[in-house]
Amino acid sequence: NKLNTEFEKKTPTSKRLMEDAKKVMPGGVTANIKSFDPYPVVMKKGSGAYLTDVDDNQYIDYLLSYGSLMLGHGHPNIIQAIQEQLENNGTFLFGTPHALEVEMGKRIQKYYPSMEMIRYTNSGTEATLLAIRMAYAYTEKYKIAKFEGHYHGGYNQVLISVNPPVAEAGSSDAPKAIVESKGVEPSQVENTIILPFNNLDACADILKKNQHEIAAVMLEPVQAGFIPGEEEFMKGLREITEDLGILLIFDEVKTGFRMGIGGAQSLYHIKPDITTLGKVIGGGFPIGIIGGKKEIMMVSAPLTASDVFDQSTSGKSSAKDVLFHSGTYNGHPTILSVGMAVLDVLEQEMDQVLSRTEQLKEGILQLFATRGISMQTIGVGSIFNIVITEKKHVHNYRDLQQCNFSLRKEIDFHLLAEGIYTKPLNRYSLSTAHGQKEIDYTLEAFERVLFKKM
Numbered sequence: 001n002k003l004n005t006e007f008e009k010k011t012p013t014s015k016r017l018m019e020d021a022k023k024v025m026p027g028g029v030t031a032n033i034k035s036f037d038p039y040p041v042v043m044k045k046g047s048g049a050y051l052t053d054v055d056d057n058q059y060i061d062y063l064l065s066y067g068s069l070m071l072g073h074g075h076p077n078i079i080q081a082i083q084e085q086l087e088n089n090g091t092f093l094f095g096t097p098h099a100l101e102v103e104m105g106k107r108i109q110k111y112y113p114s115m116e117m118i119r120y121t122n123s124g125t126e127a128t129l130l131a132i133r134m135a136y137a138y139t140e141k142y143k144i145a146k147f148e149g150h151y152h153g154g155y156n157q158v159l160i161s162v163n164p165p166v167a168e169a170g171s172s173d174a175p176k177a178i179v180e181s182k183g184v185e186p187s188q189v190e191n192t193i194i195l196p197f198n199n200l201d202a203c204a205d206i207l208k209k210n211q212h213e214i215a216a217v218m219l220e221p222v223q224a225g226f227i228p229g230e231e232e233f234m235k236g237l238r239e240i241t242e243d244l245g246i247l248l249i250f251d252e253v254k255t256g257f258r259m260g261i262g263g264a265q266s267l268y269h270i271k272p273d274i275t276t277l278g279k280v281i282g283g284g285f286p287i288g289i290i291g292g293k294k295e296i297m298m299v300s301a302p303l304t305a306s307d308v309f310d311q312s313t314s315g316k317s318s319a320k321d322v323l324f325h326s327g328t329y330n331g332h333p334t335i336l337s338v339g340m341a342v343l344d345v346l347e348q349e350m351d352q353v354l355s356r357t358e359q360l361k362e363g364i365l366q367l368f369a370t371r372g373i374s375m376q377t378i379g380v381g382s383i384f385n386i387v388i389t390e391k392k393h394v395h396n397y398r399d400l401q402q403c404n405f406s407l408r409k410e411i412d413f414h415l416l417a418e419g420i421y422t423k424p425l426n427r428y429s430l431s432t433a434h435g436q437k438e439i440d441y442t443l444e445a446f447e448r449v450l451f452k453k454m
């Protein structure tokens with residue numbers, strides 16, 4: 001309550017606007033995840049590493065729109081790319097093929113060689129949805145295996161066992177599929193098999209038992225961007241899926257361009273069959289990309305006259321032999337020009353973002369150690385999380401559920417008052433705009449919170 005009073009004193013306009021927002025949108029928000037108690041901070045401006053709220057409080061932004069803004073807010077190269085692209089093209093959208101789709105595709109293939117062919121979508125959600133359809137179309141099997149605690153977007157088949165109550169979720173090595181949203185038909189659990197992350201033996205058992213039904217295993221190679229798949233586990237998973245004729249889908253919507261430009265797959269040296277990307281490559285604008293082995297991706301190639309003429313070689317006779325993929329805004333030229341600017345900057349500045357992230361992680365770890373609180377800063381690349389736990393290793397969702405969320409939340413609210421922004425309990429993502437000054441200020445803020453306020 002004391003925390004809430006302090007928070008409310010600093011953010012009276014946010015409070016008033018959120019009361020108003022509740023008259024317009026359920027809960028006052030456009031996505032459930034944006035809501036928190038007592039009310040979310042309403043922002044009005046972003047610049048570089050900073051956000052300013054409607055009460056003119058300034059924050060160093062570590063949420064970065066759930067990791068999307070890897071160049072920070074309002075990067076001049078992105079503004080320039082948009083202006084040039086609009087001036088050169090004279091239009092916002094062609095609705096036809098255009099050169100940038102190919103140019104960007106080639107750059108993606110350079111960093112993600114497993115993505116032999118690609119297609120664009122409008123969000124990460126759409127990319128993983130299409131990945132599942134690709135896997136079904138290619139294997140002609142109709143179940144997906146996903147991991148407990150892994151998020152792949154907001155549609156029915158993957159809103160299962162993302163954040164399940166542990167008491168209802170069965171044993172840790174054979175987790176039950178739990179529907180997590182109203183409006184998801186209960187029968188969805190029949191198409192979605194749940195696996196335990198970083199437990200190879202248990203995964204092998206489940207996959208073998210369901211080998212003939214499972215089209216693909218889909219996972220976040222680094223769960224929620226911060227709990228890494230262990231190397232042996234990831235290697236083993238690649239081998240087992242290959243042996244069993246099950247496709248492996250890396251959902252790199254969060255990890256792509258953040259664990260390194262080449263994503264988690266470049267760190268693990270693993271070639272998934274299908275990869276999904278999003279977030280960072282849109283520089284703050286909506287995008288998704290799916291790519292994979294040519295023979296898999298080709299199931300979406302449109303029917304041609306010669307396919308129909310010579311069905312003996314094509315095996316295709318009508319549209320029903322082709323995977324349907326569409327989208328008015330797919331490959332949006334303005335967003336692809338933003339993506340090109342993002343890649344240009346990351347090629348120069350990625351290493352610095354990675355080393356600043358390490359510096360911040362290390363600094364926070366030391367402050368907590370001095371304060372005598374057992375915790376870890378867990379993460380890979382430019383994302384990490386602060387996990388308050390006595391455990392030496394946090395391998396998966398079940399381990400994470402045992403950490404001290406209430407203490408973490410208390411710290412987060414104090415940090416908000418100090419001008420450090422991430423949604424309470426969320427991860428920390430860094431951008432090219434987070435310089436030494438911001439890192440130093442952040443560590444000083446942690447020090448004040450840990451030693452003076454708690």
Ligand code: PLP
Binds near residue numbers: 251
């Ligand atoms: N997959 C992963 C791993 C994600 O982190 C997210 C978003 O947080 C998605 C998919 C969904 O992406 P979007 O929000 O662009 O639909």
